[in-house]
Amino acid sequence: MTLPGWKELPEGAVVREPGNTVTISTGEWRVFKPVIIDEKCTRCRLCWIYCPDGTIIEVDDPNAPLGKRYEVDYEHCKGCGICWKECPVNAIEWVPEER
């Protein structure tokens, strides 16, 4: 890996692309992974609220009840388990990660 020299770096080491950590994968940190069971989900939104990394994604889906559905961004989910603990109807399963 070659690192850029001082001439190639932006002045003041400014990062010009906001939010570019999105390209880093933190999904490998996980030991357990959350799996959302869509039939049990009541769309209360608490997993989305309490996720520290914003990796539970709210998707608009006209066919789903209440017009939305929740998905997990496994690329970035670190597997902390807050969603699993906070889900009031146990609609999130805590499954060992297989690689």
Add this chain to the structure above:
Amino acid sequence: MALKEVGPMEPIRTHMQIPREELIAPGHSACQGCGHFIIVRHLLKAAGPNTIVVNPTGCLEVVTTVFPYSSWKVPWIHVAFENGGSVASGVEAAIKSLQKKGILPKDERINVVVFAGDGGTVDIGFQSLSGMFERRHKVVYVLLDNEAYMNTGIQRSGSTPYGAWTTTTPVGKRWKGEWRVRKDMMQIAVAHHVPYAATINPAYPVDMYNKMVKALKAEGPAFLHAYSPCPTGWRFDPSLTVEVARMAVLTGYWVLYEYDHGNYKVTVPVLKRKPVREFVKMQGRFRHMTEEQIKKLQEIIDEQVEHINKLVGKTVIGPVVEEQKK
């Protein structure tokens, strides 16, 4: 269900109204279950994209901006530990000046928010914060309080509670963890006669969101004291972050109240307080505590609760009620 998501700087009634747009990207290197990000995510949603973030050194700065990456989708500036308040003052003054000269549109609303840790506020950044309050800059100062210097490896700060283990208040024959009582930052902020000051907690997102909106709308400096559980430093499982935060409120350890232009109000009343033992036994940093120490901690909390009840003028945080064993 007809409640729609609100725009930035509008108060909400339920958590269904919190806007969907994220202003902080995933992929940062914070620990699993970090309490900081639940707070920062929602506060940025409340502030909206027209915000400048000033970030003194701390966990938040270290994990979000590993060169050449940045998690922030809003303008962000990093400053040293001790001058979060002064840089935010400068940013705010510059915006005011540019608006006067007509370089920036006059009616455009630009929020300046400081996210500082407890080391950068309670100990090192204390003088610049005090100066910022005194000069009446229109800045929201958010103190993300994880009760020690977690970024450098769990050293005690002025905000570490009684009895807590840290690497600089070890547990041995002579020392049994921290023996001093923490600073009351809320009362220090109120003593500066700020228009708005409040305590927030990630387990109560609606309360947190509305307090941020109120702080942004205040006509002078506003102070928010956020309680941010740290699984690594407090020694508990990452999945319990929100539970620990909630237990802090239920035991009266963390009272959610606000100071709004001279009026105190407790936003989350707890009529039957749980004994502090429930909160202590969740965390490894209190594992060494003897019955005597727990009793002393309970006394400190009782005193704090009584003080707040006196400020509010009625009993909003009730007495300790031991749960009946079945």
